[in-house]
Amino acid sequence: MLTGSIPLHQFQWPKIAPPAFIFGNEASGLDADFEKIGTPLIIPHSSHIDSLNLSIAVSIGLYHANTVRPHELDEES
């Protein structure tokens, strides 16, 4: 599954639970079955590269979840 269509920074975070990220490998992504249990997200990147290094993708996801996301939730409440 390489069909993540919602950019990470535009995702509307649910307020009911802390997020969990599941990452697939850089070439093929996750098995399509995972789509049933979550929302596919994509970290936008240059078309000049095939994918982000996995450790980089994890770092950006955790950064977003721990900084930008709480900031957005604060602004909404």
Added chain:
Amino acid sequence: MLTGSIPLHQFQWPKIAPPAFIFGNEASGLDADFEKIGTPLIIPHSSHIDSLNLSIAVSIGLYHANTVRPHELDEES
């Protein structure tokens, strides 16, 4: 200089120019002279680690500058 006091995700981006990031090394940061030409920023992280790996910090900075920042500028305009 390890005195970055504004969290990256809370920085008010100037609209007059695209940003440029300058990174120092993980142990001592940049020379204090750099404070004269820019705004020291910090990427918040757990107190259980000393610093972020430099490639991770660069990735998060570029992610933020290319996704979250334009998004914020759009909302303001």
